[in-house]
Amino acid sequence: MALTPTAAPPLFDRAMLLMRQRRARKLGAVEFLLERVAEDLDERLHAVLRPFSEVADVWTPGEALRGPARARFKTVTHVGLEDSIEEVLPFAPQSLDLAISALGFQFVNDLPGVLAQIRRALKPDGLLLAAMLGDDTLTELRQSFALAEAECEGGVSPRVAPFADLRDIGGLLQRAGFALPVTDLDPVVVRYDNAFALMADLRRMGATNVLFERLRKPTRRATLLRMAQIYAERFADPDGRIRATFDVIWLSGWAPHESQPKPLKPGSATASLEDAIRKAGKK
Numbered sequence: 001m002a003l004t005p006t007a008a009p010p011l012f013d014r015a016m017l018l019m020r021q022r023r024a025r026k027l028g029a030v031e032f033l034l035e036r037v038a039e040d041l042d043e044r045l046h047a048v049l050r051p052f053s054e055v056a057d058v059w060t061p062g063e064a065l066r067g068p069a070r071a072r073f074k075t076v077t078h079v080g081l082e083d084s085i086e087e088v089l090p091f092a093p094q095s096l097d098l099a100i101s102a103l104g105f106q107f108v109n110d111l112p113g114v115l116a117q118i119r120r121a122l123k124p125d126g127l128l129l130a131a132m133l134g135d136d137t138l139t140e141l142r143q144s145f146a147l148a149e150a151e152c153e154g155g156v157s158p159r160v161a162p163f164a165d166l167r168d169i170g171g172l173l174q175r176a177g178f179a180l181p182v183t184d185l186d187p188v189v190v191r192y193d194n195a196f197a198l199m200a201d202l203r204r205m206g207a208t209n210v211l212f213e214r215l216r217k218p219t220r221r222a223t224l225l226r227m228a229q230i231y232a233e234r235f236a237d238p239d240g241r242i243r244a245t246f247d248v249i250w251l252s253g254w255a256p257h258e259s260q261p262k263p264l265k266p267g268s269a270t271a272s273l274e275d276a277i278r279k280a281g282k283k
Contacts, residue, residue, distance in 0.1 A: 041100060115172055123255060151219065187247050
């Protein structure tokens, strides 16, 4: 008897993610990273010398994109996390000119499926432009927790989400059928007084642990103190402040159209994301 393949279990608890984002808004959301990404996204779109009328904002948390997008585009549909916990997007085929997302893709269980949905929803020569967190994000916190738990608990639990790799994202865009796929990386390093200040910001960013395999009991005080000590020993600057890395991956791709340049051979691309968008927009 033939065996039927089973789907991989989900990695992220998106219902919990929604609860964490709502809690962040009540606490007073920390949006410095989102605001930076939103400003960069706006600059990148201004390099495209063509109009967009039917626009969708997919899973951008907060209000960072809503005001500027509504002021610039004729129609903007915002898809919030609460509208699509199961990652099913409400777009008809070839209904969008532009899909944008600011820090909405890193907690997706089926990113290839989401990209394929967006590709189907774009009209020919429509554009996807998005930013998500990459694999070195919070690497300092991940390493410090792992060492502290190994010492204090005798084992390591999943603490920080495994984020996507830049090279993998380019492959996923091609697999979803996008033309002229381009990715680039914007590393952002933020400094804090200590690890607890960083964790407080993560809580108010709605970005704390939402892995299904997360530890379901409170972390012992001794483990937390040891984690903060290791963090300060390994990742502090001379003035004593610690560093926290946020890797922002930018990705873009176009729905195929006969007017577009032929794609380069894999591995031969040299253009930046901004250059690719500008050239494709001069039609």
